[in-house]
Amino acid sequence: MTIIVSNGANSPSDNRAQLAGVTYSAFRHTYDTRPLIFQTSWDGFVGHLANCFQTRRPACEGEKRAFTPLVSPALFRAGGKRCDANVAAWGGWLAVDIDDHLTWTDTVQIASALGGDWCAYTTTRSTPGHNKQRLFVRADRQIEADEIHQVWAGMYELFGHTIDPQCKDLSRMYYVPANWQPHPENPCPHVAFDAAFTDAGVSVDKIKAEAREVIPPPTRASVSAAQRSPAPCHAPVNLQTLDSLPNLWNFKYVLPCDIARYLDTPRGGHHRALWAFMVSVAERAILSGYPITPTELHATAFDLDGISPIKTNPARWRKINDEAQRAIDHVRAQIGRDIP
Numbered sequence: 001m002t003i004i005v006s007n008g009a010n011s012p013s014d015n016r017a018q019l020a021g022v023t024y025s026a027f028r029h030t031y032d033t034r035p036l037i038f039q040t041s042w043d044g045f046v047g048h049l050a051n052c053f054q055t056r057r058p059a060c061e062g063e064k065r066a067f068t069p070l071v072s073p074a075l076f077r078a079g080g081k082r083c084d085a086n087v088a089a090w091g092g093w094l095a096v097d098i099d100d101h102l103t104w105t106d107t108v109q110i111a112s113a114l115g116g117d118w119c120a121y122t123t124t125r126s127t128p129g130h131n132k133q134r135l136f137v138r139a140d141r142q143i144e145a146d147e148i149h150q151v152w153a154g155m156y157e158l159f160g161h162t163i164d165p166q167c168k169d170l171s172r173m174y175y176v177p178a179n180w181q182p183h184p185e186n187p188c189p190h191v192a193f194d195a196a197f198t199d200a201g202v203s204v205d206k207i208k209a210e211a212r213e214v215i216p217p218p219t220r221a222s223v224s225a226a227q228r229s230p231a232p233c234h235a236p237v238n239l240q241t242l243d244s245l246p247n248l249w250n251f252k253y254v255l256p257c258d259i260a261r262y263l264d265t266p267r268g269g270h271h272r273a274l275w276a277f278m279v280s281v282a283e284r285a286i287l288s289g290y291p292i293t294p295t296e297l298h299a300t301a302f303d304l305d306g307i308s309p310i311k312t313n314p315a316r317w318r319k320i321n322d323e324a325q326r327a328i329d330h331v332r333a334q335i336g337r338d339i340p
Contacts, residue, residue, distance in 0.1 A: 022138060023091030025082075027070040027173055033081045035072065035173075042138050045093075046119050046195045049136075052176040053121065059180035059189040064124050072173040073136075073143075083264050087170040090143040092201065095174050096155055097123070098133045101162035104192050107133050110159060116140070116202035119195040121177035126190040133192075134174060140201035145170060151204060153211035153334065161335060165283050166255070212334060253284040253292070254300055262304055270310055274301055274320065278327035286331050294324040 022045050025035035040048075049071075057063050072082075073090035080086030098107055104122070111118040117138035126132035143151055152168040166172075180189040258277055265273040278297050285292035298321045305312045312320070 022093050023075060023142075024093070025072040025074055025076065025091075025173070027072070027082075029067060029069065030065045032070075035076065035082060037075065039091075042093075042117050043197065046117075046197075049119055049121070049177055050193065050195075053179060053193045055178050056181050057178040058183040059124050059186035060183045061124070061185065063183075064175055068175045068178060070173040070175050072171065074171045074173075076171075082171050082173070084170040084261065085264075085266070085269070087145050087148075089145055090139075090148060090151075092142050093136055093138050094143065094151060094155065095134065095136050095167065095172070096152075096159065097164040097167045097174075098131070098135060098159065098162055099164050100130055100132070102133070102159075103131055104133065104190075107131075107135060108194060111135055111137065112196060114158070114202045115198070116200045117196055117198055119193075121193040122180075122190050123175065124178075124180055124189070125186055126180075126192075127186060127188055128190050131190065134177075136174075138201040139204050139207075141204055143204055147204065147208065150208045150211045154207035154209065156335075157210045157212065158207070165287060169257075251281075251296075251300055253281050253288070253290065255280075255284075259304065259307075263308060265308075265310075267310055270305075270308070270312060274305070274312065275323060275327065277301060277304060278324055279330060282328045282331045283335070286328070287335065292328065294321065294328060297324040297327060 021039050022042055023037065023039045024045060025037055027035050052069070057068065073093050073095055074082070074087045075089050075091050076082065076086045077088050102110070104120075107120055111120060114137060119136045121134055123132040123134055137155075148170050149168065156163055156165075167174075177193050180186070180191050182189060258280055262270075262273050262277055278301055281300055282292055282297055298317075301320060301324065302317065
């Protein structure tokens with residue numbers, strides 16, 4: 001087990017001016033939906049994470065999910081629960097997960113080249129042969145909600161398409177570091193923590209400039225009655241019967257958070273939410289090398305609609321079938337790969 005902790009050459013000076021503040025949301029555990037909001041200096045934020053790093057925890061999913069606190073750059077509107085629709089901004093920092101593609105040394109070098117403050121650490125499942133790393137980067141200003149996807153896309157390019165696409169959710173939260181101890185689920189955890197204090201934040205505008213052109217989601221173009229081809233609807237499905245939906249629940253590129261996010265969508269937002277769902281599923285599949293088809297993507301969306309209390313108009317399903325192909329094309333364009 002390798003433990004790397006910031007040393008004097010990489011730590012803030014006691015005489016240095018106080019850093020501009022960052023704001024973060026704190027959660028007690030995975031199932032906590034109402035965060036506490038903290039505003040502090042970058043030094044104070046990293047100090048909090050460093051204290052968490054001293055806690056010895058077994059490297060297993062149960063310990064992580066039930067007892068490990070989480071943080072998020074997302075700032076939520078007053079009184080709102082944790083969901084993308086309630087995110088007002090990111091509080092002066094951003095986070096990415098880097099799984100398997102980069103070594104610890106690679107991650108530290110790229111983070112240092114960004115030219116601002118950062119903090120990195122390994123996660124529960126990290127081993128010497130399979131790196132699972134998390135990186136927090138201080139920004140030079142608050143990141144507004146409508147900028148977040150472009151900022152994430154810029155980071156995706158800066159890191160050579162190595163960051164986990166699942167971490168681009170606006171409301172995503174991240175487990176704090178810990179001194180992970182051997183456990184049958186991970187007998188040899190790789191444990192590392194480091195941070196840089198440069199008294200500067202990475203330029204949000206420069207990160208955004210690195211992003212590829214963002215293809216917008218489809219608009220609600222009018223379709224004449226003659227063009228519409230009604231499709232059969234699912235009967236209402238109880239959540240307890242999800243295992244009977246092979247296209248949705250048993251398709252490994254659909255995550256429980258995808259389903260929960262769609263079910264939480266307010267009335268009037270389901271068209272855009274269904275598009276976002278198809279893009280997320282297509283992205284995971286394509287990045288994993290799976291040649292997902294429009295038919296498969298349409299089927300998962302159809303099943304998702306079937307368990308929602310608010311149903312999509314049957315006349316729209318022919319158009320949504322075309323949007324499944326658009327979602328796949330959108331992902332391929334975003335990641336810049338020529339995938340057959």
